[in-house]
Amino acid sequence: MSTASPDVIDTVARRQSEIHAPSSPVVHFDASAPLRLACQQDLAPFSIAYETYGTLNPAKSNAILLCHALTADQYVASRHPITGKPGWWDNMVGPGKPIDTSRFFVICSNVLGGCMGSTGPASINPKTGAPYGLDFPVITLGDMVEAQARLMDHLGIDQLFAVIGGSMGGMQVLEWASRFKDRVFAAVPIATAAWHSSQNIAFHEVGRQAVMADPEWAGGNYYAAGKVPRNGLAVARMAAHITYLSEEALHRKFGRSLQDRSSLTFSFSADFQVESYLRHQGSTFVDRFDANSYLYITRALDYFDLREGRDGVLANAFRGTKTRFCVVSFTSDWLYPTRESRRIVQALNAVAANVSFVEIESDKGHDAFLLDEPTFHATVRGFLNAAALKRGLNGSAESRP
Amino acid sequence: MNAPDRSPPVAAKNNKPRVDHLLIAEMVEPGARVLDVGCGDGELLQLLSERRGVDGRGVELQRDKVNACVARGLSVIQGDADRDLDNYPDQAFDYAILSLTIQATRQPKTVLENLLRIGRRAIVSFPNFGHWRVRTALLFGGRMPLTANLPDIWYLTPNAHLCTIRDFADLCEHVDAKVERAVAFNDYERRLPIRWSLSMQNLFGEKAVFLLHGSKHT
Numbered sequence: 001m002s003t004a005s006p007d008v009i010d011t012v013a014r015r016q017s018e019i020h021a022p023s024s025p026v027v028h029f030d031a032s033a034p035l036r037l038a039c040q041q042d043l044a045p046f047s048i049a050y051e052t053y054g055t056l057n058p059a060k061s062n063a064i065l066l067c068h069a070l071t072a073d074q075y076v077a078s079r080h081p082i083t084g085k086p087g088w089w090d091n092m093v094g095p096g097k098p099i100d101t102s103r104f105f106v107i108c109s110n111v112l113g114g115c116m117g118s119t120g121p122a123s124i125n126p127k128t129g130a131p132y133g134l135d136f137p138v139i140t141l142g143d144m145v146e147a148q149a150r151l152m153d154h155l156g157i158d159q160l161f162a163v164i165g166g167s168m169g170g171m172q173v174l175e176w177a178s179r180f181k182d183r184v185f186a187a188v189p190i191a192t193a194a195w196h197s198s199q200n201i202a203f204h205e206v207g208r209q210a211v212m213a214d215p216e217w218a219g220g221n222y223y224a225a226g227k228v229p230r231n232g233l234a235v236a237r238m239a240a241h242i243t244y245l246s247e248e249a250l251h252r253k254f255g256r257s258l259q260d261r262s263s264l265t266f267s268f269s270a271d272f273q274v275e276s277y278l279r280h281q282g283s284t285f286v287d288r289f290d291a292n293s294y295l296y297i298t299r300a301l302d303y304f305d306l307r308e309g310r311d312g313v314l315a316n317a318f319r320g321t322k323t324r325f326c327v328v329s330f331t332s333d334w335l336y337p338t339r340e341s342r343r344i345v346q347a348l349n350a351v352a353a354n355v356s357f358v359e360i361e362s363d364k365g366h367d368a369f370l371l372d373e374p375t376f377h378a379t380v381r382g383f384l385n386a387a388a389l390k391r392g393l394n395g396s397a398e399s400r401p
Numbered sequence: 402m403n404a405p406d407r408s409p410p411v412a413a414k415n416n417k418p419r420v421d422h423l424l425i426a427e428m429v430e431p432g433a434r435v436l437d438v439g440c441g442d443g444e445l446l447q448l449l450s451e452r453r454g455v456d457g458r459g460v461e462l463q464r465d466k467v468n469a470c471v472a473r474g475l476s477v478i479q480g481d482a483d484r485d486l487d488n489y490p491d492q493a494f495d496y497a498i499l500s501l502t503i504q505a506t507r508q509p510k511t512v513l514e515n516l517l518r519i520g521r522r523a524i525v526s527f528p529n530f531g532h533w534r535v536r537t538a539l540l541f542g543g544r545m546p547l548t549a550n551l552p553d554i555w556y557l558t559p560n561a562h563l564c565t566i567r568d569f570a571d572l573c574e575h576v577d578a579k580v581e582r583a584v585a586f587n588d589y590e591r592r593l594p595i596r597w598s599l600s601m602q603n604l605f606g607e608k609a610v611f612l613l614h615g616s617k618h619t
Contacts, residue, residue, distance in 0.1 A: 326471065327478075345478055349485070352493040354456075356471045357478035359464055378472045386474025 011287045014082050022049040022117025023081040024074050027154050035147055038140040048151045049117025050074050050109035053093065054101035062393050063157045064099060065148065066108040067165030067172035070297055071289060073116040076108040082288045091372055098381040112147040113139050113296045121292035122223065134220035139296060141304045145175040159183050161391055162384060166190035166369035171304050178306060178317035186387040188380065190328040191369045193340035194314050195305035203243055204298040207236030211291050220292050233291045234282030241281045246332035246365030250274060314347035325355040326383040328376065335366040356383060418448050420590040421526050421610050425498060426452050428524060428612050433495035436519060438482045439502030443470035460485060483507045486515035498524045505559040514576050517615035526610040531565030531603040550608055566603040573613060582612040
């Protein structure tokens with residue numbers, strides 16, 4: 001860290017503290033209650049960090065679990081402790097918003113492996129007293145959901161009124177609905193898929209190789225040297241970020257506009273605005289995200305296939321479900337396109353599940369689910385209102401006996 | 402059945418449920434599981450839910466209508482009668498409804514067979530191309546008819562497979578469907594007397610509603 005600016009040092013220190021002692025509440029599960037992982041290893045002890053909003057009603061029937069995407073965390077509607085930015089779903093979650101925290105008790109936990117207070121590769125391995133690095137077991141989305149279920153047990157919540165999430169969050173929603181059929185009253189998988197496609201895996205492999213090709217990564221042991229594979233992780237983020245946007249959105253935002261200059265420089269500096277934008281995305285991401293965590297979570301995504309262990313039939317994952325589903329896709333999302341959502345809907349129809357499916361017209365690509373899309377917000381609000389009525393949740397949590 | 406017809410006249414029907422919807426609501430048992438294929442803005446599903454307490458689902462092709470349905474709390478998927486019915490298991494619903502939609506499908510026979518398979522009963526309503534106004538428009542005007550039920554000019558209409566009441570009755574026989582009840586409405590939205598012959602219904606019925614069940618599932 002020879003030439004690092006004080007700002008960077010400050011960020012690194014804040015990151016370090018969020019790994020081990022997050023700003024949000026955290027629950028520690030000790031060695032007496034290990035988590036049996038899909039890889040057949042037991043993980044113990046482990047911690048799950050989470051944020052909550054609103055009030056749990058006395059019947060504990062108004063809880064909504066929000067599942068975050070690959071690079072998000074538990075700060076869904078509160079200021080991020082490292083970046084200081086508003087929550088990643090600030091436009092969706094809050095009093096009077098579509099996911100109304102004056103009615104619902106909203107929980108969002110950092111996924112297992114997430115390293116924002118939940119146990120992951122940057123956490124201390126109790127066997128060695130040093131960060132796990134690559135000794136951390138390879139985890140799956142199923143493992144993340146099992147850990148979330150432990151958190152619900154801890155909070156005394158038997159049945160969630162709803163589980164909602166976009167992208168990787170949507171996959172967790174599907175895992176919840178298939179693993180814990182009685183614990184999910186309503187499910188909203190958004191901009192997601194029931195398995196990772198070859199193309200999805202390919203993009204992730206590019207990102208992982210970029211991280212691992214960075215000498216600072218040091219075989220995953222960069223913690224000891226006090227280093228961060230900044231360049232590798234930034235490139236991974238840049239490549240991934242392109243998949244979150246549509247060609248149209250990129251064109252509208254940047255076109256071929258030049259960055260702070262009137263003509264081409266005939267060099268490899270960031271002549272174009274789009275280059276400058278991607279570089280910025282890459283470098284700010286590095287400040288808040290652990291590189292090994294990125295490897296583990298992308299791996300978990302690649303391993304995701306809800307058909308597995310179910311005779312290769314997706315519908316088997318939902319057989320017997322009583323959950324009310326609302327599946328949402330976006331027209332310009334090419335990462336998890338509408339046809340992937342349609343597959344989920346077809347599987348749900350095959351078991352005669354209660355399902356709504358809405359494709360939202362948007363040119364903003366995969367990230368549309370995070371943006372201000374009035375039709376999308378109206379859909380979520382309407383679906384939750386109707387489900388709440390069915391669940392006997394009327395009015396606000398405070399007004400209930 | 403000579404009870405006086407109390408259906409409201411056309412002029413006074415603003416915001417009132419459509420007569421064919423009211424008839425369908427009459428046909429559906431309370432609390433039934435219902436699939437409405439081509440549910441539009443969800444008017445019928447809402448009516449069935451309010452009046453008959455059904456567990457209703459809808460399929461609708463137009464995205465904005467689907468969004469409106471879901472936003473008002475109905476369980477509706479964006480889909481297509483021709484493509485998306487194959488996925489549903491046999492007898493998943495008590496009633497599979499196709500309201501003024503069959504004429505707009507690409508494969509009406511396949512769609513009808515699917516309805517009879519998915520639902521213990523099927524309810525199909527359609528505009529009658531055998532109505533006297535349609536016949537006279539064609540006979541004397543020499544042009545494709547435009548009526549209240551068939552408002553679109555030929556090159557803009559979604560209707561690819563128009564049929565008459567007789568044609569539909571033939572199709573029912575062809576796919577081995579048993580007609581439990583068939584009601585035609587005249588252009589004043591009044592039910593035609595059921596003692597009228599099929600020919601008379603076909604001449605004076607502007608639209609018809611059939612309650613059917615498949616022969617395999619009785």
